[in-house]
Amino acid sequence: MENDSNRIVSRIEDEVISRRNVYLGLHLEILYVEDIENPSIHPYSFNREYRLAVWVDPNDEFSTIPVEGLLNPVWNSSGVILLKKFPRHHIFLNVEVLRVNSMNDPGTSSGVVIVGRVKIPLPKVLSGEKIGRFGLVRERGEGFKVEGHIRLSMKLRKYIYV
8 A cells, every 4th residue: 555645545456546435434243132122021022023223423324124033133244334524423333223013002103113222432443343242221211221232343444435
């Protein structure tokens, strides 16, 4: 890789890649959610479908496909979120666990209910990585209650956007 004042030059199959096309990206691996909607607390929680909404920039929200699961829905999926304004504007990964196609829930006209959410600080350095089990919170009356966990990993990498 060569540097000059106008561009970063990288040789990939004899192509020159300009700085405009190099972005930081958050490589995200989402494994599963556990212990959401415990049957002792939510006795009518069966045959439910869940999906995840994830974002760093609120204008670029991504969703997983819906999966079925009672207490522990599993996704085992991965993807990359490009961080075009990192690090000043992007410091958290936001995750919401959504119950979908749930037309029996009172107060939801769309059939979508948020059953857990978390804000996870992003890695602070290039090639930084976070792997773990992160607690989810759920709205309960006037406040929040810790209920369930999500298992995921994220890595900060450089990506070429073409």
